[in-house]
Amino acid sequence: AAEEDDLSLGLPGLSLGRRDFMKAGVAAGAMGSVAGCSALTGGDGSAGSQSTPSGSGASHTVEPGEHDEYYGFWSGGHSGELRVIGIPSMREVTRIPVFNTDCATGYGFTDGSKELLEEGGGYSWGDNHHPNLSETDGDYDGEYLYVNDKANGRIARVNLTYFETDAITDVPNMQAIHGCTILSPDTKYVLGNGEFRAPLPNDGTDAKNPEDYTSLFVAVDPESMETQWQVKVDGNLDIVDTGKEGRWAISSAYNSEEATDIQGMTKDDRDNVKAFDIPAIEQAVENGNYEEVNGIPVVDGTQGSSLNQGDRPIVKYIPTPKSPHCVEVGPNGDYAFIAGKLSPTVTMLDLNALADSSDPEEVVAGRPRVGLGPLHTTFDGNGHAYTSLFIDSQVAKWDIQAAVEADEGSEDPIMEKQDVHYNPGHIQALEAMTTDPDGEWLVSLNKLSKDRFLPVGPIMPDNDQLIHIGQGEKEMELVADHPAYPEPHDCVFAHKDKIDAKKVYDKNDYEETYITEEDSGVERTGENSVHVKMTTKRSEFGLPDFTVQEGDEVKLSTTNIEGVQDIIHGVAIPEHDINYAVAPQDTREVTFTADDPGVYWIYCTYFCSALHLEMRSRMIVEPA
Ligand code: CUK
Ligand code: CUA
Known part of the structure; x- marks a missing residue:
């Protein structure tokens, strides 16, 4: 009888037996300091009862020369960056620095990006969790991506024409x-x-x-x-x-x-x-x-x-x-799904009843019991919800309508569970945040990878797992593991036709700063300041050398006058902490002080041609 003691957490209609409560107690511990520890997955960190991919059907191979069908935008957590990953191949296509600085692109080195970071609070890092694509009529319009900084109370915007951060609000x-x-x-x-x-x-x-x-x-x-x-x-x-x-x-x-x-x-x-x-x-x-x-x-x-x-x-x-942890609203907007975290349930709120109801209990439309540690829910657009179970290391698939009809706390709506490795946070299916999700693929962002990859020292990557879900008519099938550098939290997927990325910069956007070969030269702008203008193309800088005086503040402007996609030049100046990329038709500027007399070889960092190594210039700093 003791087993049936009502430990319902004070919730009408949700009755949990003692055994469940004990499990929940273990769960609470695991959610805290020892997430994913031995008690849940086997003392030696082994896989326990985890299954391996069946390999029975769905292929996520994208042949050489073919494009992925979907863009995946991954938050990078406390790395501060976003990552763009193709679905279904899971190939990382690029990274977008947001709250961090980035040596590959020069984000945080150039004047414009420095100013952006400075005016956006002046911090060197951020913790981005939730990427969101801009919408028109409930569908992704491909204009912008917005993402939070949990660390410093900021919101950033990424321009999806150029895949660049263009605003940070502190x-x-x-x-x-x-x-x-x-x-x-x-x-x-x-x-x-x-x-x-x-x-x-x-x-x-x-x-x-x-x-x-x-x-x-x-x-x-x-x-x-x-x-x-x-x-x-x-x-x-x-x-x-x-x-x-x-x-x-x-x-x-x-x-x-x-x-x-x-x-x-x-x-x-x-x-x-x-x-x-x-x-x-x-x-x-x-x-x-x-x-x-x-x-x-x-x-x-x-x-x-x-x-x-x-x-x-x-x-x-x-x-x-x-x-509770996450709130996700389903595709038709009828329900908000609130994952229980400490409670093994998902609470469904009836959004259509919210306006008129004075009794908050009335708006609870369902509360299926999904498993231990429910954190996030996603949708296939065909009446199914998929909830990540952090403690159970599983994804639970369930029927939304059945959950409305079932008693609270019922397991009946659960259709299937898929083991994942290990401790999933967000899960996301294709276009699940729109009014018309595409189904087919789901990614489970697992916090721990344990034994799934080559050991690389104590800090192991996360494991983002690709799961084939079809249109919800079939069983979930684990298809691929994908290591992720710390630490993505969430991702969002848009069909490739909804994103229109430009291949070269539009000169008109940068008219004021655009430099032609004739413009290349050094202009003294003050007693202690110069403006150096220089083009880049294969395989030379617009100036073979330039001379400034010790102590000068140097503003260096570079335009890449190439019109061809993919021909990037880099501008690196040794011992001055300067390094940035200039894409075709783009202009970037950097301002620094030439403190030390001497000769400094400016070189191109992108392997742009057979004569890339010869693509050089010299900065000569004359002693004062
Ligand atoms: S949160 Cu739930 S796993 Cu910031 Cu969306 Cu991280
Ligand atoms: Cu230009 Cu290498």
């Missing part, structure tokens, strides 16, 4: 932006979840009063990248996704206790997911119902706020099992 009042999404269907805002509670403003006052800390939700304009407004809420915000109609943003949240240590943060048995009513918030801002902090309108969305009392609260608080 959002005021926020220390960490974790969840990040665009407001579907037309990218009205880029939305961010402030994860770390802090005093508002965080200026040293109230530092010792955690009860006065606050967590913020932010809206950034996708064009100007300026912060529009913020909403103050109770508890810590985690992940966010939006409905498909531009009204609701649903954020998972934890620490409703508002504690500052783990014991305190896990004391209660529930947390509150937040449903942000975007038009209602806009109305509050328009009505002047806000406090301005560091120039940003901050609307009060806490539970006690008067803005939450009337008929149309700006934020609805919906109780869920303790410490």
Whole structure:
């Protein structure tokens, strides 16, 4: 009888037996300091009961000369960069530096990129988790990608014409932006979840009063990248996704206790997911119902706020099992799926019922029991959801409609489970964030690779596994392992026809700085400053040498006058910390001080022709 004790975490309709609770206890430990440890996968770190790919059908081979069908955009976590990976081959095509500096491209070395990083907060790193493609009509429009920096409370934008970071916003009042999404269907805002509670403003006052800390939700304009407004809420915000109609943003949240240590943060048995009513918030801002902090309108969305009392609260608080993780909204926008993390369930919220319901329990449409450690959910567009199970190291496939019809806590909706290696976080299927997902392939981003690759010292890569799902009619099939340098969190896939990357720069975009061969030369711009202009082409710089004076501030502008795709030249100056790439028709500038008299060989870093080694120039610094 003891086995059947109700340990339902205070949730009506969800009854967990004691055995489940014990497992959940182990799970909680594993989620903390010993994620994926021996207890779960075999004491020696071996595979335990994991299966190997059957190799029975789906091929992910892309023959030489063929292109992948999909672009995959991977966040790079605390590496600060994004990675572009072709699906289904899993070949890494390129990387896009965002919050980091990058020697290969010169991002963070050239004047423009330095300025971007400087004005974007001046940090040398960031922790990007959630890449989002801009949408028009609920579909990817190929214009931009937006990504958060969890470390420093920033949002960056990547221009998908040139695959380059073109804006970084250091959002005021926020220390960490974790969840990040665009407001579907037309990218009205880029939305961010402030994860770390802090005093508002965080200026040293109230530092010792955690009860006065606050967590913020932010809206950034996708064009100007300026912060529009913020909403103050109770508890810590985690992940966010939006409905498909531009009204609701649903954020998972934890620490409703508002504690500052783990014991305190896990004391209660529930947390509150937040449903942000975007038009209602806009109305509050328009009505002047806000406090301005560091120039940003901050609307009060806490539970006690008067803005939450009337008929149309700006934020609805919906109780869920303790410490949920991700929120993903399904393709038709009917439900938000909130993965339980500590609870073995996924809570489905009925977004169509949200507006009119006064009882938060009423909007819970289903709560299937999927397995231990549910973190993230993705979709094939044919009525199935796939949830990653961090503790079980599995992907659970389940039937969405069956989950609505089943009792809460039922396992009946589960169709199948696929072992993955090991400890999956995000999983993502093709175009799963649009209103019309493509199915076929799913990638499980596993945190640990353990025995799956050649040992490379103590810091092993993650393991991104490619799984064939078809249109949901077949069993999942594990097809490929793909090592990933630390540490991707999430990815998003767009069909190649939706991205229109330019092959050379458009000269018109850079008219003011464009240099022709005739322009090449040295111009003294001040007593201690010179402007050096120089072209690059195969296989020479526009100047065989140039002379400056010791102590001069040198502005060096280079235009690659090639018109041919793929012919990049690099400009490297030894002992001056200068190295950057210039793509066809592009101009890059760098400013530095010539401190040490001598001769410095400028050389090209890209192997551009048979005479690449001879492609050189000399900087002569004359003693003062
Ligand atoms: S989070 Cu990392 S696994 Cu930042 Cu989306 Cu869930
Ligand atoms: Cu130009 Cu090598």
